[in-house]
Each structure stands twice: as structure tokens, then as C-alpha cells.
Amino acid sequence: MPQADTPESFYLREEDLPAFAAGCAVLGTGGGGAVDTGFLTAVKAIQQHGPLEVRSINSFDDDDIIVPLSGVGAPTVSNEMVSSDDDAVLIGQEVERLMGRKPAAVMSSEIGGSNGISAVPWAASLGVPLVDADGMGRAFPEVQMVSMNVAGLEVNYIVLCDVVGNVSTLRPVDGPWSERLARALCVASGSGVLMADYILNAAQARGAVIEGSVSHALRIGRCVQDAADPVAALIDLLGAARLITGKIIDIERHTGGGFVRGSVVVEGLGGDRGRMVRLEVQNENLIALEDGQVLASVPDLITVVDSQTATAISTETLRYGQRVTILSWPCHPLWRTPRGLEIAGPRAFGYDITYVATEEIAHVASIPA
């Protein structure tokens, strides 16, 4: 949860980046893409442009333009066809042309995973601050699963820039068309583009974005770095429930409809011996089940961490025998509204279950380690 003590403004320095990247990975809930390349790009950007200012949404004037950015595409592609270093600048120029004024700040559309850490080089190359906020508070697999959509904002423009430098601007009539057209352009560009959508001003952003995400990710990374018992420290910071501590005994993955789907089974060790928890996965961890009973589900966050180091383990790197702890903790209240659940609740992913807040499944939180 974003904290009350989130500052108006602070600077991200090179030495903050490992903690920030680790925090983005925890908020990735198993998906969101690996943070490695984004981390290296962020280091280069800060070495080149200096420390990056991070500002709360309240510190901006009402009509300041905020550009939400996210990289869209296939991980296999982005690991091979690495992006160019001026794609954010090209998008910034196009936004200025469309809106009649320079963008005041960049915001990550998705704090979880690679889009969280990559917002550092995007903002740095544009020479603007990064907003201490994002559009998800976590990672989600589909572009319409953003808080701006939950808040009822219209998609005014979609601006795409590919690795070659082609810039495309769309003015779609509604959400489904924006998805269809953006996807077609993304494919034509080799399945990897940088995208701005829901371009908004600071007044519109208030209440429509997840505030404090950047400082939250930084706090997560730091608490894990410094702790004698990293998992306990993480649980404490997040207000998380420890769903199970054990080892992975089964992983099933298959690809369908452009997503990695599958399930992961963790068998309890120590105090959890005799228990078994299954995770349902679609890029991100969606639902945790025990004996057919739901322990936690989207839009609440479910992350698998290393039981020793509390390092987040992504869906792609889960392996048999790993000693892991599954944590779940509450999502931003916006996702718990009827519209929030309609867009990113269990039914939006095809599960016929009714969402119950993770903290209301009381017996889970009391299970000893």
C-alpha cells in the first residue's frame, strides 16, 4: 500500500536502482517481464543524465501533461530486438504536437516488472521527472487493465514508437478498437513497441492513478536488502499473508492466446508440512488455491519469493525443488470497486469465482511459518 509519508519529491540515484528493480520484481506478481535489461538501461540513463527527480502527482499543476508509458510485446523478442534509446523522446515530441505543450512528466503504466524500472530511462531521456505513481500498482497481462480505465477516463490518443523510429498515433473510438489497432501495429513492428496511452493532465490523474508506486517499490527493495529475515521483513512491510512456505513440486506451463498459462504446486515444509497450495498463472499469478478453496485471487497481489532471500521469482524462472514462500497482500482500493473487479477480477480472467479480499480469509494469516 502507498504510505502516508510518501514525499512530494525525491531523487533516484544510481545506488537506489538495485533496490528499486527488486521492488518492481516483487510487484510483478510473477509476470511483467524480467527487470535485468531495464536495470542496466536505468543505470546508463542516470550515469548519463544524473539523478532522476521523482514527484508526487499533487506536486504538479493541474494542466501539466503526464505521459503514461509501457513497453508492449513478446519477451522473447525484446530480449533479442532491444529497444532504441530515443523511442521515449520520439513519443514525447509527438505528445507535444498533439497536446500543444511539452510533457511535464513520465509515468510508468505498470510498476510491476520491466515497465516499472524502464520508466527511469524513459523519463531521463525526455529530461522530465518521473511521477511517483503508476496505472496498476502491480503487473497485469492486458493493456486495458489500468486504473485510468477503472476511473472511467477515455482513451484520447495512443502513441506508439517502434525500434526503427516509426511513430504512429491512433484516435480509437473505444477500448476494444484501441486494443485491436495497437496490436496490429505492434505486430507489424516486430512485436515490440513503446506505447503511450491515456495521456492525461495532473488534474485528471488525481484519483485515476495508483499513487506512491515508485517510492513503494523502492521501500520494498530496501527492506529486503537490509533485513536479517528478508521474508519476515517483506511480510511486515506489505501487510502480506504468508500462504505457504515449502518447495515447488509441480509446474505446468503452456502458451495460448499470446499468454503463458499454467499452474504451480507448492508442498509445505516445516510448519506447513502436509499442506499444498496451487497457483493459477496467466503471465501473472492469478489465484492461489488449497483443497479447492481460494486463498487469494486477482486483483490482490500474489508473489512467489525465495524463502531465504525474499527475491521475487518470475513465472518463467520457477523450477522444481525451489524453496519458496507464497505471499498475498491487498491491491489498491480502486481495484476492489465493482468496475475494478469487472476489469481485473477473477471473472475477467475466465474464473467463475467471486472475489474475496485476501485479508478476509482469516485462517491463512495465522498459519505459522
Place this chain on the structure above:
Amino acid sequence: MSQASRPDHRDLRVGIDVGGTNTDAVVLNSANEILAWTKQPTTPDVTGGMRAALGEVLQQVGSEQFRIGRVMLGTTHATNAILERRALGRVAVIRIGAPATTALPPLVAWPSDLKAVVAADSIIVGGGHLVDGYPIAPLDLDAVRRFLESLAGRVDAVAVTGVFSPAFPDQERAVAELASSILGPGFPVSMSHEIGSLGLFERENATVLNAALYGVASEVTGALDQVLADRQLDVSAFFAQNDGTLMALEYAARYPVLTIGSGPANSIRGAAFLSGVEDAIVADVGGTSTDLGVLIKGFPRESSAAVEIGGVRTNFRMPDIFSLAIGGGTVVGGTPAQLSLGPHSVGYRISTEGLVFGGRTPTLTDAAVLAGRGKVGSARPASWAEAKRALLLAALAESDQRVVEAVDQVSLGKADRPLVAVGGGAFVLPDEIEGITEVLRPAHGGVANAVGAAIALVSGRWEAIAPAGEGRRKAIDAACEMATRRAVQAGAAPDQVEIVELAEVPLSYLPEPAVRIQVKAAGPLGWL
């Protein structure tokens, strides 16, 4: 006159494995029987140990040495050169892909000392392809030419890496041709599509390391040639590579980076051969640590995680090794209730410091002797104090438990395979291990790695991305054909090459369902 005694019938082969501590050599005949073997200390220059080991086995086979037709070498020359930043060449790095990939320059995450030695200059030029083969930009040959012309005298080799070159290698070849016309024919050029798989930075890193190793490679091949000439052996030489297969000497000279990781691969293959099983867990127990690997259909299981070499991330396929800090020399301390077991080890000093050798340091070897698992040394455990015996037995129980957990981790829950125990400390392992059908302890287990080199097959790989629909079958056939051709190029008998591995990985987030196809073909060496 029997065929075997005909002097021109060269049916023997020598396997040599240069390890961190020992250099082992074996001589095998065509029935794969071990005629001679030795274990010599590895020398700092590596070549000295090689010479001593070869000399020893040649002496053992005496006049039969002229029946030797082949020598297979597994060596740590390349690994050591990278770890010690020694004898590495200066490399000019060309990346084809601008304006894509400019977010990060080449070698960005390299350790600064290694980068200082290896990186002479770098450039990102226009070119490269999208995933579907559409060009990102035309190849900017003018920029490549200007860059190459600026290099004369400053570099020892060129490394070239293009976006999606594993699927579309033509631009890398064009750059290589230009390099030989400008820098001279035979000037060494590493092309990434011949070295690694998808994943630009990892493949580029491996390609640069390969280019930096040309000098080391010619040093080793030269030394081997010299050692063989000194012994008047007219044989063909092969190098072991990271997947447990062989490449011809000329091939090793071009792809030296592929020799990295051959040690564990040879050990696993050798253990399997000596025990006669094709699917097993292999435990190589040394003085300080135990390496566990998995043998699947005769080859080591490979790691799916990125492999770091000297601090550089690559996407090599290496044997998936789980190392446990338990070996014959592991020191036992504390009390049975508060036990300390490793990672400290007396190592090679076991023969003077261990209790059974009259020394004063309790070790796992002493515990195993006390429990009746082996007979080494001369001191009698019955004479030890009761408390010491209790401590040693508790340590052995703890060691057994760690082995069970490690076996569980590497076996992925499959409990239907045997475990092959090799290495000098193999007797420390119990005869029954949970999750294992039986523990096999083959003869000559101490030189399993040299045996692994001697029996290795020759392989070739190919990789492609194909649509999941109708084109898939055709793409798989084409990939198998390419892998087979590569195996034959590397020295395999054309009529005996088989596809030993075919992996299809579905790709996520792509518009059309697509699969990544990885094929490995392997076969025995063809006769000359």
C-alpha cells in the same frame, strides 16, 4: 596375423581431461576397454600436466602406442584464461541492428577489468531483422568498412552480432567477408549465429569471449600438436565441449569458447559409460565438494538458467550441475546436537590430517570408515573416544540427509533412476539413498572424466523460429538437416548421425502462434 596386432590398424584412443586439481588420461580400445589410466597433478601452465599424463599412459601401453589413432582433450585452458584475464585477444565488436538496440551498448555489464583487456572498440551499425525477417534497416556496409579500416594494428579479432541472426545470418556473413578483405584473409572473425542462441546481449557476450580466445586456442592446439609430435604420435585430435560432445581440432580453433564447461559434461558421460546406464543421477565426489548432474538418454541435462563465465552473462547451454559442499575431506566439528559440517575441507591434505591416516582432524572420510563404508588409512576407529565416534556418526547422518535433499532437487521428483557415484570420495555416499533405485560404483570411477572425453560423440546444433501451424513440420525437418550437417562438419560419421534432442518452445505474446525449435544431432566419429 590377427587384425588387432597389425601395426597400421589404429584402433586405440586416448582421453585426457585437464581439471582444476588433476589431469587424468586413459587409453581405450575399440571395444571401449580401459587399457591404461593415470592421474597426474595439473600444472600451472596446463601443458606440463597434459604432457605428464600422456607420457604415463603411453608408457603403460608400451609398443602398442602406435595403434593410437585419436586423442580427445577436455581442457580448462579457455576457462582459466577468462577467469585470470590472461592471454586474451583485443576484440573489435560490431553489432548490426541500429536504430534498434541503441538503448545499451555492447559489453555494458562486463566486469571493468575484463572489459579493459578485451574491448578494443565497438560500433552499432544499421541492419538486423525483425522476428519475421523483415529488415530493421539495410546493412550499413559503409559504416562497417570505415570502422574496419580504423582497426588495423589495434585488434586481434572481430566479433559480429546481428539482431535475429540465428534465424537470418546473411548480414553477419557479409560483415565477415568485408573483414577478411580489409584486415586480410584468415583474420579471425566470430559470427554470433555460429556461437549462441536468441537473446542479443548473452549471444553477443559469448561471441566476444570466443573472439578473445583465439590466441589461447592456438596456444592449446599448438601445445597438443607439440606433445603429440614429441611422442611421434600421428593422430587426429578432438576437443570436448560443454554439452559432452567432441569437435575436431580445427573446429576448436574457431570456437574455443565452446570448450568451457566440458569437465562436468565429461564426468557425467564417463560415469554413465562406466556403469552402463543411460538415465541416472551422477555424483562426482571430490575432496571439497560433490557435483550432482543428471544424465538423460546418454547426455547431461542442461541448465535453463543463464550461465556466467568470469562475470559475463552468456546463454550457453551448460550441464545443469548442483554443487554440494560435502567431500571426503570435509571437516567435522561441534557436538552431535550442534554439529558443524563443512564447507571447510582439508582437501588434498586428507592423507596426513585425517584421523584414519593418523592425523588430528575429524573428516567425513573418517566417519565413512567408522561406519564401514570404506577401508582407507591405517588407524583403527575402534580406538577412538566414544564422543568422537558419536560426533562422526552424527556428521555422516547429516551428510546423508544433505545428499538426499540435493538428489531430490536435481531429480525433479523422479525416483526411478540409479545414482552413479564416481570420484575419489565416492565411498562417503551410502548404499541406499531415498529417491534412488540403487547406488552404482563403477570401476575406474576416479578417471570418469577422461573416459567421458574418450567415448564422446560429435554433435551439431541448429535453432529456428517457425509458425506453429503448417510450416512447422517443414521448419523442423530443415532444422534437423542443418544440425546433422553441422555434426558431419565437426567430424561425425555421416551415416551414423542421429537427432538426439529436439525441443519446441512455444513463444508468448506473438501475433501468430510460433515455436522456437532447437535441434541437436550427434554421432560417433567417422573413420578417416
